[in-house]
Amino acid sequence: MDSQALNHQFATHSHSQPLSDLDRQTLRQLAQIHGTPLLVLNLKRVDEQYQRLQAALPGVKLFYAVKALAHPALLMRLNQLGGHFDLATAGEVNMVRDLGIVAERCIHTHPIKKDSEIREALDFGCTRFVVDNLAEVDKFVPYKDRVQLIVRVSYRSQDAVVDLSRKFGCALEELHTLLEHAQTQGLTIHGLSFHVGSQSGSPAAHVKAIEASIEAMRTFDQIDWKWLDIGGGFPVSYQTPVMEIEDFCAPIREALAQVPENIEIWAEPGRYIAAPSMVELLCVMGRARRGTRMWYYLDDGVYGALSGQIYDHALYPICLLEPREDDLQPSVLAGPTCDSIDVIDEDIDLPELQIGDLLVARMMGAYTLASATEFNFYPKPQVVVVEDLSQPGG
Known part of the structure; x- marks a missing residue:
């Protein structure tokens, strides 16, 4: 399925709906087409955020802070x-x-x-x-x-x-x-x-x-x-x-x-418009038990689009793209670089993950890609633009 067809699928979903099986399938297809890590910019959500703030501040001229995204x-x-x-x-x-x-x-x-x-x-x-x-x-x-x-x-x-x-x-x-x-x-x-x-x-x-x-x-x-x-x-x-x-x-x-x-x-x-307009798809690229916790290594981290955890005091909601009913266990999510500071979450309860599993991080629009680096020569995540995308639920 090409990106144009995927955009049409996105357009069939209202933001107010929870993430459906079709939404998950579509996100998975985007990951298959473009690879991960992948940032998905939802222009429909940009519309909603701008219009909602304008309605809350009628008569105020809104100057979008370009630095956010x-x-x-x-x-x-x-x-x-x-x-x-x-x-x-x-x-x-x-x-x-x-x-x-x-x-x-x-x-x-x-x-x-x-x-x-x-x-x-x-x-x-x-x-x-x-x-x-x-x-x-x-x-x-x-x-x-x-x-x-x-x-x-x-x-x-x-x-x-x-x-x-x-x-x-x-x-x-x-x-x-x-x-x-x-x-x-x-x-x-x-x-x-x-x-x-x-x-x-x-x-x-x-x-x-x-x-x-x-x-x-x-x-x-x-x-x-x-x-x-x-x-x-x-x-x-x-x-x-x-x-x-x-x-x-x-x-x-x-x-x-x-x-x-x-x-x-x-x-x-800046943030109000940009942050909710983008999600990131990440893939488990490695796993290891260290002490009492399972460590899962993702293909993006705090040197990449999750850089806002260091520079912006933000902690992004991250969950499995396809939730499981398995027992939860104390886990660590780490980024891909060779630096030990590249840890996303040291205390998260997750079911057992396998290499290749996909996760989705929400609220990834503001001060994320803006401060991402290419440390270790890991490239910054690619951005795919769509016209509508229901925000993933937990």
Whole structure:
């Protein structure tokens, strides 16, 4: 069966349905056609995630954080949906340009940039840039007639898995100095932005940051404010439950209702859109009993697409593609490389596995392939794109 026929099979299944025998058969056929490890990108799920977040944040422009998963098919689908794009590097600028995405749909949000990166973005036509310190403001003086700046302010959250305000963002008490310096240099400031951190446990930090941003805009009313960027941090569930996005965004919507009507509101979702849109098929390539546990060696690990376990604090749900009723035993899942750090799970209960058995890892879209390496010259997993795919159940 070819990939086109498989895509047709995927299209017959609703996301709300559990993984059926046909779904398992189709995934197995994909593995037979393409080999493993294999990442399966489900564009239907991209649609669902984008539309669900947009419904939860009506009127907010969604700028997809390209760094989460910069696959061309995903970017083109979001472009077709009317999405916008959050760029951070010259490489990301070049990628969206090569895909024909227009610069007007993009912002450049990295607070620290080389001059060459600024020029490359400007050559593309992207004119909206984030700054968070005086030295960065000065970099834009040569381009002051071509750029519009957004100041990133630090609002730290204790609920976030990854604190992104530790490395970036000016302190609120430093905002006056930065704004005054930019104006003195003849630069145009039009926006405020913040990012409370990745995988926020609650919307409280977003709400506080929105309220503080509104107050700052009122305080510095000499600025022609046009934009408020509330960043990302919208949570997804890996192995523990998180708030439904509608519940998470409800207090955020309430806080945003106080933003003056003339100010456009942006957000920077990455993980929320990308993570659920991809699964990975893995194969058992070796097995050994070591002490009291069975060790199973898979053909991808933390040096590959499961790299987010090290870099992103993520633990991906992994199960057998075809569940068994066999007795469970304490087991270890390890990756294929020669490095002993390449262990996926040291305490997982599994039935006895055989070489050649297939497993499926879910929530594999965000910050996985993005940080995968080719250590030991193991190639990064191939990506197959489909139009619909029910998410595998446990």
